[in-house]
Amino acid sequence: MVAEPVLATVEMLNLAYSKVSDFISSLTNATYNTNIYDKVSKFNPFTEDHHFQPTKSLWEKVEDHIVEHRLAYISVLSVGIGLGGYFQYKSKASEPKNGLRRRVRKLPNGARRDAVLLVGSPTEPLTRLMALDLEKRGFIVYLTILDEKDEKYVEANSIMEDLDYLNLSDSYSFDMHLSKFRKLLQMPVVPxxxxxxxTLNLLGIVLAPLLYFPIGPIENITVASWLKVNERLNVYLKLLSSGLVSMAREHKSKLIVVYPNVVRNLTIPYHAPEAVFQSSVHSLFTALSRELYTQNIPVTHIRMGNLNVSSHDKSYDKSKISSLVASEMKGWNEDVKSIYADRFAKAEYRANPIRSTGKGTSLRDFYHTIFDVLYSKNPPKVIYCGTGARTYEWILRFLPQSFLDLVLR
Incomplete structure (x- = not known):
């Protein structure tokens, strides 16, 4: 009685095995009768087909595709990073700074104590605007006088009466001027x-940007123009070598250097004086920041893009560029005109839209940036302020030099 169920079970298993075997055989025959087997056989690593190439890994295929279409990838990446950085900057700029009203902290008796030394020429509009804004916010502002032209301007303009001055024009001894200034800061003040x-607290030393440079072919720029650019760089070198750093160390002051970033990055043709000067300033203060890092003397670079320094729209205007090109070429001799006139005009039509990208960032954002750095406990090493300041720097890092040559040539 027991054996019958066992036999029945074995027969059922044999029947099931037979049906499965028949099903697999039918599928195998169907596969052999199609071209699927031929396609799959190509992936056999042991095939004897000598024309067969080993299959690349997924990473190798991706790498080959990137290399083949590298310009497209670089362009998309550059635009993406630029837009991402721009919107991140705008979002952070719109955030309130912990309720800070951006007014100078006064003593309990209402007297002002925090002072700022602004190194720049009062004849330059942006430097004047910076000085006046700092003064209105409650700083005691000391603005430098660099030459006789600055001295005459200050004497003739009453708008600068509320400012104090550090006159560097009457002597080549910067040590003497800085020594007097240090003694002034140490003198007791009775408001x-x-x-x-x-005593006054020198909160920061701000180096204002130089914005006006001669343009044109390098061989046509006069020696006097090069010397004037070099004199401004020498002002920084003399100050740094005459006790400015030790004064900052003594007062725990912040060093802030402001300079345009677009021309420095792109090295636009026919703008060599500006490119040379801004690159020198960048290199000088980058080296200085690394030297002073362990001494707790912060050096902050504010890299400027396009700022809206006037009430009217400064967007790209062909008529303005045409007028600029014509006035610049008036002083050229005929040989220089015949060689450079066409290329100079084309280069300016390409460069001006880059240097004047739309309306630009408002001056209020620029002022707020300087104020926030002055009162920051741990100021960043680099801050971008202005349209295009960060974007063109990233483009330079990712795009090949040959591409920029085609755009700017």
């Missing part, structure tokens, strides 16, 4: 009768 005396 009003009966008030407790205090």
């Amino acid at each position: 009003f009768v009966g008030a407790e005396p205090h």
Whole structure:
């Protein structure tokens, strides 16, 4: 009685095995009768087909595709990074700074104490605007006088009466001027009768940007123009070598250097004086920041893009560029005109839209940036402010030099 169920079970298993075997055989025959086997056999690593190439890995295929279409990838990546950085900057710029009203902190008796030394020429509009904004926010501002032209301008313009000055034009000894300035900072100040005396606190030293440079072919730029650019760079070198750093160390002041970033990155043709000067300033203060890093003397680079320094629209205007090109070429001799006139005009039509990208960032954002760095406990080493300041720097890092040559040539 027991054996019958066992036999029945074995027969059922044999029947199932037979049906499965028949099904697999039918599928195998169907596969052999199609071209699927031929396609699959090509992936056999042991095939004897000598024309067969080993299959590349997924990473190798991706790498080959990137190399083949590298310009497209670089362009898309550059635009993406630029847009991402721009929107991140705008979002952070719109955030409130912990409720800070951006007004200078005063002493309990209402007296002002925080001072700023602004190194720049009062004849330059942006430097004047920076000085006046810092003064309105409550700083005691000391603006440098670099030459006789600056001295005459200050004497003739009453708008600068509320500012104090550090005159560097009457002597080549910067050590003497800085020594007097240090003694001034150490002198007790009595803001009003009966008030407790205090000394000034040099919160920061701001190096204002130089924006106006001669343009044109390098061989046509005069020696006097090169010397004038070099004199401005020498101002920085003399100050740094005459006690400016030790004064910053003594007062725990912040060093802030402001310079345009677009021409420095792209090295636009016919703008060699500006490219040389801004690159020198960048290299000088980058080296200085690394030297002073362990001494807790912060050096911050504010790399400027396009700022809206006037009320009217400064967008790309062909008539303005045409007028600029014509006035610049008036002083050229005929030989220089015959060689460079056409290329200079074309280069300016390409460069001006880059240097004047739309309306630009408002000056208020620029002022807020400087103020925030002055009162920051740990100021960043680099800050970008202005349209195009960050974008063109990233483009230079990713795009090949040959591409920029085609665009700017």
